[in-house]
Amino acid sequence: MSSLYLNIKKALDSKKIEYKELNHEAVFTSEEAAKVRGTNPEEGAKALIFSGKKSGQSEKVFIQLVIQGNKRVDKEKFKARFGFDSLKMVSTEEVEKISGVKPGAVAPFGNLFTPPVQVFVEAGIIRTSEIEFNAGDHKISIRMNTSDWVKIVKPTLGKFAERIVQEKRKNSEDIKMLPAPKELPETKHRFKRNKITAHRYVYSFLVATLMVASFTAGHISKAEEKESVQNVANQNPLEVLGIADTPTNVVTETPKIEVAPPEVSAMAYGIFDVKKNESIYTKNPDLSLPPASVTKVMTAIVAMAENDLEKPVQIPENCTKINASKVGFVSNEILTLEDVLYGLLVRSGADAACALANLYNETDFVDKMNQKANEIGMDKTIFENPIGLDSDQFQFSTVNDLEKLTKYSLKYGVFRKIVGTKEITLRSLSNPNRTYKIKNTNDLLFTIPGTVGVKTGFTTDARECLIYLYEDNDNQFLIIVLGSEDRFGDTTKLINWIKENQK
Numbered sequence: 001m002s003s004l005y006l007n008i009k010k011a012l013d014s015k016k017i018e019y020k021e022l023n024h025e026a027v028f029t030s031e032e033a034a035k036v037r038g039t040n041p042e043e044g045a046k047a048l049i050f051s052g053k054k055s056g057q058s059e060k061v062f063i064q065l066v067i068q069g070n071k072r073v074d075k076e077k078f079k080a081r082f083g084f085d086s087l088k089m090v091s092t093e094e095v096e097k098i099s100g101v102k103p104g105a106v107a108p109f110g111n112l113f114t115p116p117v118q119v120f121v122e123a124g125i126i127r128t129s130e131i132e133f134n135a136g137d138h139k140i141s142i143r144m145n146t147s148d149w150v151k152i153v154k155p156t157l158g159k160f161a162e163r164i165v166q167e168k169r170k171n172s173e174d175i176k177m178l179p180a181p182k183e184l185p186e187t188k189h190r191f192k193r194n195k196i197t198a199h200r201y202v203y204s205f206l207v208a209t210l211m212v213a214s215f216t217a218g219h220i221s222k223a224e225e226k227e228s229v230q231n232v233a234n235q236n237p238l239e240v241l242g243i244a245d246t247p248t249n250v251v252t253e254t255p256k257i258e259v260a261p262p263e264v265s266a267m268a269y270g271i272f273d274v275k276k277n278e279s280i281y282t283k284n285p286d287l288s289l290p291p292a293s294v295t296k297v298m299t300a301i302v303a304m305a306e307n308d309l310e311k312p313v314q315i316p317e318n319c320t321k322i323n324a325s326k327v328g329f330v331s332n333e334i335l336t337l338e339d340v341l342y343g344l345l346v347r348s349g350a351d352a353a354c355a356l357a358n359l360y361n362e363t364d365f366v367d368k369m370n371q372k373a374n375e376i377g378m379d380k381t382i383f384e385n386p387i388g389l390d391s392d393q394f395q396f397s398t399v400n401d402l403e404k405l406t407k408y409s410l411k412y413g414v415f416r417k418i419v420g421t422k423e424i425t426l427r428s429l430s431n432p433n434r435t436y437k438i439k440n441t442n443d444l445l446f447t448i449p450g451t452v453g454v455k456t457g458f459t460t461d462a463r464e465c466l467i468y469l470y471e472d473n474d475n476q477f478l479i480i481v482l483g484s485e486d487r488f489g490d491t492t493k494l495i496n497w498i499k500e501n502q503k
Contacts, residue, residue, distance in 0.1 A: 419453030
């Protein structure tokens with residue numbers, strides 16, 4: 001057995017992570033592996049080793065890129081995303097020297113190489129509930145929960161792969177029937193299905209059904225939204241599937257407080273002491289989840305970074321037609337950039353986000369969002385749109401990444417002022433008689449003294465999200481909840497817990 005295989009087993013067993021070990025005939029490509037496993041190529045992970053030079057550096061570095069089996073690396077996208085001047089796949093000899101195994105047997109555990117290398121994973125892998133790979137041996141595969149793999153490897157997330165387009169067969173005689181997949185002998189190691197993923201998709205279906213009535217004339221009724229989510233929260237979607245609702249990928253840190261935190265519905269959350277610059281307690285802090293409208297925090301930062309607050313911003317017609325929560329701006333209306341930011345962060349207006357992105361064009365604006373994320377160190381975040389809408393592609397972040405974003409955002413005094421505003425009336429520059437009275441979507445501004453703000457979010461896929469900042473004379477606490485069934489209830493429990501028990 002290779003040392004890489006033994007190191008992988010040791011790492012998984014020491015963390016009591018569940019997995020399946022599959023023994024099969026020797027395979028050397030993703031297609032061969034998928035065939036003997038009885039799966040599709042996209043379900044397998046292709047682990048590739050590259051060498052490259054980062055901008056401004058003279059020494060080349062070795063890195064590992066992990067992509068789905070039916071994709072290939074887009075080197076130009078990778079270089080642009082992560083600041084590399086050069087990137088090339090290493091030779092067969094270098095693969096063996098770096099990983100300790102032959103090509104085709106390399107596992108997506110570059111962190112376990114000697115010496116370790118940085119691991120980058122394309123976003124498509126993160127969207128799968130399970131990951132399969134050759135485990136340092138052409139005859140052995142391992143299948144495990146993707147979230148557990150992320151916990152062990154701690155990869156950097158990015159979008160840098162493209163689907164391999166198969167050449168179209170000219171006639172039916174060229175098509176060969178593949179034999180049925182073989183039954184594989186399995187060695188079971190504390191493995192079970194990722195029930196959180198099942199929970200999420202059933203939940204998404206139920207919310208989607210209930211939310212249809214909440215979308216009227218392009219607006220989301222806050223009361224209806226809350227009622228719909230609460231109705232779903234009172235059900236147990238997992239009972240529909242006939243499986244237990246105990247999550248398998250809950251990762252927590254040992255609390256710095258002796259009293260255990262309260263039970264909450266959020267799939268991931270974090271409590272941070274801003275003044276001490278430390279984490280108090282987290283659950284799944286590196287789990288990649290859709291961020292919903294907390295995305296608009298980054299939208300605001302990018303818009304403020306290069307534009308004056310008094311800059312006139314025109315509202316394009318297409319921005320007024322987005323089917324999401326809106327301020328209600330009139331087509332071709334002109335407002336100051338600052339007022340559009342109020343619409344973005346107070347009312348969570350999709351029309352405001354769209355208008356800010358159109359200061360450039362949406363593609364360039366989203367590129368700037370991802371560049372800023374990379375600059376801040378948000379390694380597991382990727383943006384596809386400036387609004388936070390559920391994306392057909394990839395729009396993910398994590399609790400830890402959003403903590404970095406929030407701390408960065410609070411350096412802007414105007415940001416702090418806006419997110420703490422309860423109500424405000426915005427006035428058009430092009431039609432001074434037209435005003436927009438808006439109220440903050442963050443209910444806790446009205447119910448918990450000491451609440452500073454920051455940003456709410458909700459979509460069908462993301463469920464309820466909240467970035468929340470609290471401060472008093474002695475403390476400043478940041479709470480981030482993702483994938484919640486009751487963001488305000490969860491956050492209230494957590495802030496009460498920390499206030500009652502913090503020494």
